[in-house]
Amino acid sequence: MRRRRDGRDERVSGAALELRDVLKEFPGHPPVRALVDVSLRVDHGELVAVVGPSGSGKSTLLNVMGTLDRPTSGLVAVDGVDTAQLSDDVLSGVRSRRIGFVFQQFFLLEGMSAVDNVANGLLYQGVSPADRRERSIAALERVGLGHRLWHAPNHLSGGERQRVAVARALVHDPAFVLADEPTGNLDSRSTGAVMDLIHGLHAEGTTIVVITHDPGIAEALPRQVSVLDGRIEHDSALLAGVAS
Amino acid sequence: MTAATVAPTGAAPATAWRSRLRPGDVWRVGFSGPRARKSRTALSALGVSIGIAALVGVLGLSESSKSALLDDIARLGTNLLTIEAGGGFGAGDSALPDTAPVMIDRIPTVSASSAAWAVEADVYRSELIPEGETGGLQVVAAEDDLVSTLNGSVADGVYLDEVPGDYPVAVLGSVAAERLGVTDLDRDTYVQIGDDQVQVVGILDEFPLAADLDRSVFLPVDAATTSYDLEDSPAVIYARVDGGDIDDTREVVPGTADPENPEEVTVSRPSDALEAQAAADDALTTLFLGLGAVALLVGGIGIANVMVIAVIERRGEIGLRRALGATRAHIRRQFLTEAVILSALGGVVGLVIGVGVTYAYAATQGWRVIIPNEAAAGGFAAALVIGAVAGLYPAMRAARLAPTEALRG
Numbered sequence: 001m002r003r004r005r006d007g008r009d010e011r012v013s014g015a016a017l018e019l020r021d022v023l024k025e026f027p028g029h030p031p032v033r034a035l036v037d038v039s040l041r042v043d044h045g046e047l048v049a050v051v052g053p054s055g056s057g058k059s060t061l062l063n064v065m066g067t068l069d070r071p072t073s074g075l076v077a078v079d080g081v082d083t084a085q086l087s088d089d090v091l092s093g094v095r096s097r098r099i100g101f102v103f104q105q106f107f108l109l110e111g112m113s114a115v116d117n118v119a120n121g122l123l124y125q126g127v128s129p130a131d132r133r134e135r136s137i138a139a140l141e142r143v144g145l146g147h148r149l150w151h152a153p154n155h156l157s158g159g160e161r162q163r164v165a166v167a168r169a170l171v172h173d174p175a176f177v178l179a180d181e182p183t184g185n186l187d188s189r190s191t192g193a194v195m196d197l198i199h200g201l202h203a204e205g206t207t208i209v210v211i212t213h214d215p216g217i218a219e220a221l222p223r224q225v226s227v228l229d230g231r232i233e234h235d236s237a238l239l240a241g242v243a244s
Numbered sequence: 245m246t247a248a249t250v251a252p253t254g255a256a257p258a259t260a261w262r263s264r265l266r267p268g269d270v271w272r273v274g275f276s277g278p279r280a281r282k283s284r285t286a287l288s289a290l291g292v293s294i295g296i297a298a299l300v301g302v303l304g305l306s307e308s309s310k311s312a313l314l315d316d317i318a319r320l321g322t323n324l325l326t327i328e329a330g331g332g333f334g335a336g337d338s339a340l341p342d343t344a345p346v347m348i349d350r351i352p353t354v355s356a357s358s359a360a361w362a363v364e365a366d367v368y369r370s371e372l373i374p375e376g377e378t379g380g381l382q383v384v385a386a387e388d389d390l391v392s393t394l395n396g397s398v399a400d401g402v403y404l405d406e407v408p409g410d411y412p413v414a415v416l417g418s419v420a421a422e423r424l425g426v427t428d429l430d431r432d433t434y435v436q437i438g439d440d441q442v443q444v445v446g447i448l449d450e451f452p453l454a455a456d457l458d459r460s461v462f463l464p465v466d467a468a469t470t471s472y473d474l475e476d477s478p479a480v481i482y483a484r485v486d487g488g489d490i491d492d493t494r495e496v497v498p499g500t501a502d503p504e505n506p507e508e509v510t511v512s513r514p515s516d517a518l519e520a521q522a523a524a525d526d527a528l529t530t531l532f533l534g535l536g537a538v539a540l541l542v543g544g545i546g547i548a549n550v551m552v553i554a555v556i557e558r559r560g561e562i563g564l565r566r567a568l569g570a571t572r573a574h575i576r577r578q579f580l581t582e583a584v585i586l587s588a589l590g591g592v593v594g595l596v597i598g599v600g601v602t603y604a605y606a607a608t609q610g611w612r613v614i615i616p617n618e619a620a621a622g623g624f625a626a627a628l629v630i631g632a633v634a635g636l637y638p639a640m641r642a643a644r645l646a647p648t649e650a651l652r653g
Contacts, residue, residue: 068567068647089571093261096569103651107564111280123273124569126264168568 011080016176016207017042017065022074024060024230034060035071036230042176042209047202049218050211052227059180061227062211066099066178067091079175096124100169104181106161108153114140114164115149121171139167143197159190163197176207183217195220263569265577274581277554278589288550289590291543292630296594296623297601298536303619304602306529312611313522320395320453322515323490327481327501330510338508339477344501345387348481351500353493355486358393359478360457361385363468365438367414367461369424373436379423383437384460384479385468386415393482394451401429401446404464412467415446419458437461438472453514454482543590544630551583551638555645562642563650576643583635584628591627595620 012018017040024035034057042048052058063069064076067083076083079098083091095101100121108117118136119129127135140149143163153161162182169177179198183191195217202208202222210221218224226234265273278285327348329338341347345359363383366375388405391398399418407413414435416426426433426444433444442463451457468474481501485493494513498506555562562575570578599615606613 063648066567068651089573090262092566092569092571092574093263095567096263097261099567101564101567103564105560107560107651109276109280109561109564112276120565120568123269124263124265124565124571124574126266126269128266129268129272 011077012075012082013041013077013080014043015041015077016044016046016079017209018075018077019065019071020075020077022064022071022076024057024064024069025072034230035064038074038230038232040225040232040235042207044175044207045202045205046207046223047198047221048209048223048225049221050209050225050227051213051215051218052233053213056227057230058211058213058227060230062178062180065209066101067094092124097172098175100172100174100177102162102165102169102177102179102182104184106153106165106185108161108164110153113150113152114145114156114167117153117164118168118171121168125172135171136167139171140164142170142201143167157190158186159193162186162190162194166194166197166201170201170206176209177201179208179210181212182210183212183214191217263571263574265570265574270577270581273578274585277558277578277582278585284550285586285589288547289543289586289593291546292540292587292590292627293543293594293597295536295538295540295543296591296627297597298532298539298594299623299626300595300598300615300619301601302529302532302536304598304613304615305605306526307614307616307619308602308606308611309609310522311614312609313518315612316452317515317518317522320515320518321484322513322519323485324394324453324514325483325485325490325494325497326454326512326514327483327497328479328510328512329477329508338505339475340481340509341502341504342476342478345478345481347500348483348497351483351493351496353485353488354483356389356393357481357483358387358390359481360387360390360460360462361465361468361477362475362479363437363463364473364475367420367424368436369426370434371436371441379420380459381420381423382456382460383468383472384457384462385465385474386460386462387465390457390462390482391448393484394454394457396451396457397449399447399449401444403446403448404462407445407464410466410470411464412440412442412471413445413464414442415448415462416444417448417458417460417462418450420461421447423459424461435461437463440471452518456480540626540630544587544634547583547586547590547631548634548638550586551579551635552641554582555579555638555642558642559645559650562645563647563652566647566650572643575645576639579639579642580632580635583638584631587627587631587634588624591624594627595624598623 019038019040022035022038026032026034038061050058050061064071067076067078078094083094086094115133115136118139119132122132122135137149140146143166145160145163145167148156148160153164156164183194186194198208198210210217212218224236225232329340345357348354349357361384363385365383366378367381367383386404391403403415414437416424424435426447429444429447434441435444494511497511498509501509565575602615603613
């Protein structure tokens with residue numbers, strides 16, 4: 001295990017992602033408490049559903065888990081590293097290397113081929129263009145889009161676009177992938193294909209957190225964490241732990 | 245399955261997980277926006293193009309015309325003196341003495357001289373023209389060496405030096421030919437001078453150093469003396485000075501031409517006027533330069549405008565890039581680069597247009613094309629600076645945007 005210059009162990013957790021006693025307040029009168037007492041541990045290799053109705057705080061939870069927003073208090077450790085003391089620049093670095101994002105709106109850049117969109121996942125690591133391209137092609141083949149490498153997003157179906165976005169989230173080998181309503185903009189057939197892909201990646205060892213409002217999607221995943229009013233209402237892993 | 249499934253991967257300290265954007269990728273990212281929105285890119289670069297085209301074109305044209313003028317001066321020579329009667333206040337009807345042409349020719353530093361006398365007759369296209377319509381033309385008796393002394397040239401036909409002296413023929417100055425409606429001498433052409441029809445044997449090119457002569461019709465001195473009333477005293481004498489200081493020669497001319505009343509002799513150096521014209525900055529040039537600067541400013545504001553809109557429109561992209569690991573500085577650099585690319589594009593297009601216009605216009609005028617390097621380099625540098633300044637505020641706004649807020653769009 002690596003040590004910091006002062007000799008202390010830098011790692012605070014062995015999990016891919018760990019939240020401990022996280023509180024998130026937004027300023028107001030009175031302040032809005034979006035997350036209260038949230039503790040959640042996602043181990044390497046897990047596939048977890050975070051499920052909750054809109055307004056339950058799951059978007060805030062996604063932002064905090066993805067280091068896009070800082071908690072008011074509590075610990076957020078990405079791949080074992082406490083993010084509280086990290087500067088905005090270093091947090092960007094954490095995202096560029098350790099976290100993969102998949103969004104409901106895909107967020108693919110028009111005027112760029114599928115390969116170039118996926119390659120953006122490596123852009124901010126300073127990987128050379130040739131390596132970016134090579135690894136992007138491999139990632140697209142992994143999500144079953146080897147035949148759509150040079151298509152622009154507007155020449156792809158919704159399901160294909162989301163698979164490009166998944167490839168972009170995987171291309172840099174993150175500690176975990178955060179998928180925010182990945183099937184929210186898809187028809188039922190594409191939804192099936194994307195969920196099959198997520199299960200397949202999980203089977204290959206990828207750590208994935210799916211945020212969804214759809215209990216049907218959540219139930220199909222190995223572990224469900226339900227969120228209500230900013231609190232974790234139910235975590236199937238803890239229940240299983242209690243049960244055993 | 246393998247290492248990825250089992251606990252801590254890589255185990256690098258967080259400070260080593262720094263974001264990094266390669267310099268080449270800064271440009272690649274900067275180009276991606278303008279490339280994806282081509283028509284908007286073209287329109288937003290247009291303002292700067294017009295500004296740069298105006299600046300380069302105006303500077304190119306004024307320099308080219310100036311150099312054409314200087315070429316003219318060099319060709320015509322700056323060593324010509326014009327000697328006329330007239331001068332001091334109360335000089336009255338002063339006139340050069342009859343002997344002046346001979347005396348001037350005797351000055352050692354005068355290599356060539358030629359005189360002209362006013363003829364008291366008017367010239368018309370035909371006898372049918374009413375007497376009042378002289379067209380402002382004058383009839384002049386000129387010596388054979390007038391054209392050579394002035395470095396003039398013949399446009400059509402011949403000058404008087406190729407015609408036996410007492411033949412009553414006429415040669416037209418360029419303006420005189422135009423006003424009399426004589427464009428060429430393909431057929432025998434006659435003009436009415438006084439009571440006589442006189443054949444035209446030649447048409448002259450312009451005399452840039454003696455515009456008066458352009459409005460003149462020239463007759464041989466002998467023929468003029470026989471047929472018309474000729475003043476005894478010469479109206480004007482032209483002298484070429486060779487060797488020695490022209491100013492020294494200029495000082496001895498009045499006393500030589502009219503020893504009795506040297507103060508009544510006016511000596512001028514017609515090339516002075518052309519040189520002054522070449523040196524003077526044309527007011528119109530200054531005006532167009534100002535307009536170009538305004539166009540450049542408006543172009544810069546246009547780019548700033550487009551960039552502000554782009555930042556609002558592309559919040560999603562900004563959020564995505566932050567999620568992919570871009571730092572605030574990377575976002576700022578991206579939009580700044582984009583603005584500079586837009587204005588540089590405008591600058592290049594403007595440069596091409598400006599140079600093209602200069603070439604096209606210079607070709608119609610027969611000028612040598614001169615594009616001052618400072619105009620080209622300065623114009624392009626101005627475009628870059630404008631792009632950087634215009635992009636600064638939008639880029640800061642883009643960088644300030646919080647990733648969560650950007651992704652909400």
